[in-house]
Amino acid sequence: MTIVITAWDRSPDGGMGLARDTRVRWALEEVGRPYEVRLVSLQSKQQPEHLRLHPFGLIPTYEEGELALFESGAIVLYIAEHHAGLFSDDAHARARAISWMFAAVNTVEPPILELVTAKFSEGDKPWAAERLPLVKDRIRDRMIQLSARLGDADWLDDVFSAGDLMMVSVLLRLRPSGLLDEFPTLAAYVARGEARPAYKRAFAAQLAINQRP
Template structure:
């Protein structure tokens, strides 16, 4: 239930990212899942750039984080890792096969249907904000997100969680993805979804995971690093 030096499970995480990205790097999703199921874990921290070196590429072919090691098992992709944790340890899935399949559907919906337009928004408003096409693209990108949020809000209705009466790995991933929009007018215009995100992030396991994630940023920025791009909030969202 905590990040400790020696544990049967080891994750990788960055020791430094710009302030706007802290609280959003994807090791947080894995930490959250492990906190929900009560498993300790160790973290191997990487400086920026180290994720492209051969020893890490052997674990993660795309040179990204997080990774997960447990005995002989090496996993990459935060969705696959969270799903593995949910299947391996009780606490994130119901017992019935139908309920488990529904949880998987929401986990995949979060990553495959909801997150892509939200990442596009992050690219447009932050990483490529200075590019001449970004301003023009923004209304289109926002409209695509709104379509997804409308559909999700319609399905959630006045329910508490997406895949059934209890919190599941599917909700963990939906909350993790939707909170990328925390503080924006986009999420704010869907009060039931904003409340859903608040419900998910109020869970003690999330609070512990976020605290450990934030405490891990003890490294230095890479040499020659320019000042970070502005957050959506700073840009008037």
Template sequence: MPVEAGAAITITAFDWVPDFAKGQVRDLRVRWALEEVGQDYAVRCLQQGQQKEAAHRALQPFGQVPTYQEGDLTLFESGAIVWHIAERFPGLMPEDIGERVRALQWLFAALNTLEPPIMDSSIVTIFEAAEPWSAPRLPGIDKRIKERLQEASDRLGAAKWFTGRFTVGDLMMVSVLRIIEGEGLIETFPNLAEYVARGTEWPAFQRALAAQMAGFTGNPPPGFDAWMAELQATQGETT
């Protein structure tokens, strides 16, 4: 469904992020869920820094995006928002109670089991690359990621989706696994690579991704170019 300024649902997103974050900011997960269930939504774009101001912290106490507003309801945390969308609108949840819970267990597995080591890798290789503890941590982080990927691959096997049919659990699993797509980790497990490709080829995902990318019309904050130059210099020293 298209982004509509007057839609009943409003989400927040950034108007600018570094190139490496484009297509990965977590409002994409919410957009994808809304596309899957056929709901229009409006977007309130924030400049970098506005997410830390009091007006936004009233909606999101940790100063992050996305948020979700519909009438008197305000939510934060992409997992909670996507779960709500799946419960509120048909299309992402099975009708059988047991199957619904199994779908949710994969949503939680994506966020609690797979995403933490994946994000640890991003933190030490990007945001903390200049710190002395960064390089020594990487082997352990990579080992944990590979273990989790092996376990996920073993469970998926030859199936198309973790829950038999595409559900909210698969939406979140694909969203998390694609963070490391192209880095040589997912590609080690052909069934996971095919699983991610299957999800991201869906029209609903493609519409969500296009909408997020179209929203990046802002400018970097002061000092970003200097920070990026320092980061690139640090990465050059450690490769």
């Protein structure tokens, strides 16, 4: 059955790959599954037909026959469960990869989302400059611990998994701020993710949409 995902018609990042459809594209490329993309505009995201698919009017969504999913983490997990390439055959390793998927979105990403909010929603507020270092320090707390855990390993749990796919995707959001480069271990980890052929194809596909006239 054909897989159809949604992505922004024009991503707010202009094609840097930070919109969450990139995570799903990457997962589909890792497992070698073709997909189609339906574009959603910022104007149409609150239309009933899109809200039926995504209750919060966001992207990505995932449709395959009768199945309709939302949330990049859930979609990546579904792809990883149904195709070889993103989860180990070992049940414990698979459960640990899911721990890392949730750590990416619920422990590492929230302080990063605060930085995004501080910049784009509160960048013009009188407290913006004084508050920014506090927000960055909360991110650094997580990065110090993640960096210590990764150590000199290539991936978080031996071999590349959906856990690394999600963590690298979350960390990529830090590059514009310069925070990623403060942690050479994590910058190299992210670079290993970006060097994967599947990531390159996913990145190129979202860039092409954002660069069309």
